[in-house]
Amino acid sequence: MKSRLVLLDADIIIEANQIGVWLALTEIVEIAVPSIIAHSEALFYSSEKRGIPHEIDLPRLIQENKISELTATVTEISVLNRKFDSVFAEVLHPGETEALALIHSGKASGYKFCSGDKVAIQGLAMIGHSSSGISMENLLKSVGLTKHISHQFTESYFKKWIGKGKERRITGDGLNQGGV
Amino acid sequence: MEHPNLLLGKHIRTARERLGLTLEELAKKASLPALQTVSEIELGKREVKAWELVNIARALRISISCLLDVEELSTPPIVLWRKEPKKDRASLEAAFLQRCNQYHLLEKLSGAKQSRKLPTTDINPETIDYRDAVRLSNQICNQLNLGARPAKVLAKVLEDEYSVKIWYMDLGEQGSAATVVGDFGEAILINLREAPWRRNFSLAHEVFHLITWNSLPLQRLQHDSKLREKVEKIAEMFASNVLLPYEPVSEAIQSGLERNKITYLDIVSIARELDVSTEALIYRLCSLRLIDPAKGKKVLSDSHFRATDRGSMSKYWTSPPPIPERFVRLAFAAYKLGRLSRSRLAEFLDTSLIDLPDILLVYGFNEQEDYEVEISTT
Numbered sequence: 001m002k003s004r005l006v007l008l009d010a011d012i013i014i015e016a017n018q019i020g021v022w023l024a025l026t027e028i029v030e031i032a033v034p035s036i037i038a039h040s041e042a043l044f045y046s047s048e049k050r051g052i053p054h055e056i057d058l059p060r061l062i063q064e065n066k067i068s069e070l071t072a073t074v075t076e077i078s079v080l081n082r083k084f085d086s087v088f089a090e091v092l093h094p095g096e097t098e099a100l101a102l103i104h105s106g107k108a109s110g111y112k113f114c115s116g117d118k119v120a121i122q123g124l125a126m127i128g129h130s131s132s133g134i135s136m137e138n139l140l141k142s143v144g145l146t147k148h149i150s151h152q153f154t155e156s157y158f159k160k161w162i163g164k165g166k167e168r169r170i171t172g173d174g175l176n177q178g179g180v
Numbered sequence: 181m182e183h184p185n186l187l188l189g190k191h192i193r194t195a196r197e198r199l200g201l202t203l204e205e206l207a208k209k210a211s212l213p214a215l216q217t218v219s220e221i222e223l224g225k226r227e228v229k230a231w232e233l234v235n236i237a238r239a240l241r242i243s244i245s246c247l248l249d250v251e252e253l254s255t256p257p258i259v260l261w262r263k264e265p266k267k268d269r270a271s272l273e274a275a276f277l278q279r280c281n282q283y284h285l286l287e288k289l290s291g292a293k294q295s296r297k298l299p300t301t302d303i304n305p306e307t308i309d310y311r312d313a314v315r316l317s318n319q320i321c322n323q324l325n326l327g328a329r330p331a332k333v334l335a336k337v338l339e340d341e342y343s344v345k346i347w348y349m350d351l352g353e354q355g356s357a358a359t360v361v362g363d364f365g366e367a368i369l370i371n372l373r374e375a376p377w378r379r380n381f382s383l384a385h386e387v388f389h390l391i392t393w394n395s396l397p398l399q400r401l402q403h404d405s406k407l408r409e410k411v412e413k414i415a416e417m418f419a420s421n422v423l424l425p426y427e428p429v430s431e432a433i434q435s436g437l438e439r440n441k442i443t444y445l446d447i448v449s450i451a452r453e454l455d456v457s458t459e460a461l462i463y464r465l466c467s468l469r470l471i472d473p474a475k476g477k478k479v480l481s482d483s484h485f486r487a488t489d490r491g492s493m494s495k496y497w498t499s500p501p502p503i504p505e506r507f508v509r510l511a512f513a514a515y516k517l518g519r520l521s522r523s524r525l526a527e528f529l530d531t532s533l534i535d536l537p538d539i540l541l542v543y544g545f546n547e548q549e550d551y552e553v554e555i556s557t558t
Binding site for chain 2: 009010011014034035036038039040042043044045046050053071072073074075077078081086087089090091092093094095096097098101117118119120122161164
């Protein structure tokens, strides 16, 4: 029985592959990825700086049931988009938008969204789901994996941008005033 | 209110028809299994998967938010072409307009200051003539402060001081340049295949269209070939006057004038120095009566002159950046401010997450560097 449910952003998948914890993670954590990241993006990683890029074959891992994919409907994405103003709706990558739509709709209930992207992290707090997020540092710690990770994946970074997102939720910056 | 699937289907159909794509072509471009799938989606009979929506939006060069909007799709602004590309005009226009919208989004996100406005002018399409070209070129040269080598600074001045969005795309052998004014501001599209001096000329030519945008009725320009021809000739003259002002040109040719002759090599060197084509320079010398027009024509048809001209080209040939430097600068600023997602940044810069740091370095930006270090001012 896997201990945790996490919904991963593309940058986490790349970093986990880069630092060599991806396999271990897939074995001990219940990993889900938004369908857009699984199907519309080709992800690559390289274990060395400027090394040969290796493709991360998410569809194969899904087929082998090592990870799963979660799909948001167009309606769920529309509902999420209407929470944001017209500018903020354009600054997220579609994969991140889908992840937030899954969290917001309750379809990813029980999953924690893990991202190292400051805008995606803010978005999570802006829709009032701060507690549905987890930093990569905390995720690794929680399953007993310790590795040196880049600054953007640390707990302090995550907290900083959750904080900014909470502020924006209060001020309404980036939110559709009629839709909150 | 219409069902979301029905509304989405309607938007997809409108956007597809605007691009002149068949159901089959869209299915192929969006990696959908068959044309029936697109047909069912357009009729609102099939739930669109999120990743399919992304593929469709990319194929149609439209944002997902627009496709999901409850309002009707807005009509895109008219793009005024100088010479239309032979193939894919609609899809090139859509790609250009999408870039203009992204550019404008980045201006908002990065807090770019409201820049100066290009002068606009009232011109009567019935009476417009060469005197207008001279008057407007003088006005532009002075206002934009283009100095003695206008071609070398024009693009930068337009971008940095007037926020004119300049984009370079492959418009094929036939395509030349285009201009558009929309909610995003003023924008110019240039064919990246053209020689650098030809691109400069196209740019100056398109500035004429920008400053006369509100005076010359676009619909008429598109359909009245006589007016179109006249306006194009005046725009050519405007471009020539802007890039080759009297004083720097006569100064450059001074030693030749003193000797009453000028060598082919001199003409080529002056053209390269001023960053214009030799044709443009010779026509300008003729119009300024610095050389006899008959002699000018003879020079241009002389194979020896052509060989001298071609021989000097490679040394001066430069390619435009695949993505404008200002666009990258604004995107990076927005990203650093926490206003643009990193994946979206990569998407805007046409690259993958893994290659993003290298692409940014090409433009002089280092993701790891702290750009927020401050110094106190006096």
